Amino acid sequence: MSQFWSDIVHKLTPYTPGEQPKLANLVKLNTNENPYGPSPKVITALKAEAADTLRLYPDPNSDMLKSVIAKTHSAYGIHSNQVFVGNGSDEVLAHVFQALLKHDLPLLFPDISYSFYPVYCGLYDIEFQTVALNSQFEIQIDDYVVPNGGIIFPNPNAPTGVPLPLVDIERLLKANTQSVVVIDEAYVDFGTESALGLINTYPNLLVSHTLSKARSLAGLRVGYTIGHPDLIEALMRVKDSFNSYPIDRFASAGAIAAMQDIDYFYETCNKVIATRELLVRDLIDLGFSALPSGANFIFAKHSKQKGEVLTAQLRKQGIIVRHFKKPERISDYLRITIGTNEESALLVDALHRILIKSI
């Protein structure tokens, strides 16, 4: 608290990311990172960037990266001028909130969702209204068909992992043509239908992706969003009023190589999905119920033991999962990132020991 702070700072409640522990040897299943490293082609491309050319600014517009992203999604008819890139999808979303979601009517998002959304609203003084998920933690499209200043939700949703079918998203877009609809597809590659195929039909649709999850590059910070060139222009105006060069030379080169290695991408996603299915089965055997997941994490609660207790007990055994105290109705859930099969086995063993002792 200081007389020197701008007014807005006093009111901010910043986002708290999952813990990034500085201890080694922990089984880290708390921030939805990929258990598999990036493609060997990415590593090669990154090594080549460690050179004298670092003295020079990167391309302020990241043209080559945008063109590779467009090409990756060319089956959906995406072109470069429909792509906006940023320093992680969190930066992309920040610009989206400021550039496209601040209007007289309130922005709508689910009551249980990515907890950064209300934080952005605080930063840009955006009015918002949350919309309750139903009792199965599903987004109910009909609840969003009310006057609004924009709509945003993740698909699959976070932290639940529950996917929304594409037909529902199209139903929403048909009913809501007067404000921007953002589908945050950070986890879409682990078994959820993408809305990218709707971009060329709905000029108010933005679909955002990240390279932090399915492309194993959380440490590199690259995200992007795709939409009508008019929406992209708004984002470019904000970006060019904020930071001319958000994408450094490594981020650009690594992201390009990662988008191009499609085989590695599918192989990694399929391994994660297979591990998820095995882990769900094992957790059910241990007395958990899990929400359907289209993500690289599962959201599960035990029939008898509290989420907070399990999280603390697992931590003692060197395994970190994520637990949300609020809102109340998710406080018994654990959000468990899918690791390798070996990490799943360690988790299941640890839970087995904890549950035998405590029940």
Added chain:
Amino acid sequence: MSQFWSDIVHKLTPYTPGEQPKLANLVKLNTNENPYGPSPKVITALKAEAADTLRLYPDPNSDMLKSVIAKTHSAYGIHSNQVFVGNGSDEVLAHVFQALLKHDLPLLFPDISYSFYPVYCGLYDIEFQTVALNSQFEIQIDDYVVPNGGIIFPNPNAPTGVPLPLVDIERLLKANTQSVVVIDEAYVDFGTESALGLINTYPNLLVSHTLSKARSLAGLRVGYTIGHPDLIEALMRVKDSFNSYPIDRFASAGAIAAMQDIDYFYETCNKVIATRELLVRDLIDLGFSALPSGANFIFAKHSKQKGEVLTAQLRKQGIIVRHFKKPERISDYLRITIGTNEESALLVDALHRILIKSI
């Protein structure tokens, strides 16, 4: 222009950075990059980051980098909790504008200065007032001793390169205790006195630095600002409401190695300064006058030939310098980045040919 844009977007006039040409073999003296690449120790550190660990998020607080920056400036009594880091000093400044410079009274900065300042004011709806430099393009401290919502200027100033003595900055701080004073020291290492030694005396002082210039890492995007922990807290609140992980693993590792290699840093700066002094002498021989420079660029005008014409003629010969059409009283100047001695020789030869033909 679109119904979907937030109001602020319609009003933005984004910053235009200097051209980043995609042609090779140009003599690029337009964006104040260092002609010497980063330290070999930086290259080694960066190569080591191209690894499996890229699947993991970086440290959201960049603790190790902050600690190394504090240590580099420990002669000034700087500690880690006085350091804020960002994705280039442009991002750092963006957060500074939003977190600390938006008040009822107008922000003050020079009429001729870094042209990103009014852009940030547009982005965050900050009222500002420019203060004219004197006829020698110098900042006149007395003109800033009026009620204000904050003061910011580069030292040395941009695009003039003119340094302000430290005694003047301290005089300003003594007279102005009720608002934040930001000294933007992007170019300070090329012969200007730093205000870092005043940080522990004036709780309203912020001093910002970049690794893009003296540390040869424009391609890596790291900047930082130093000030009282209360000011840093405001910046952290904004940063954590914008992007949890702005510094990727390469940016962190490269910046740490660059800050630590002090010998290489001094050697590079001294070479640039020596080249600058030779170039100033050569330009004077060609009929130019140059403002005194404490930066890695010089601001010079020819007695007979227009800045715009010279810039265009140089471009034809494969040499890019920067020219500003506005404001009027700098429209005859060229802003010339200091390159190697060889690049200076090419520039001088080209100017010689152009001037002989045209005068």
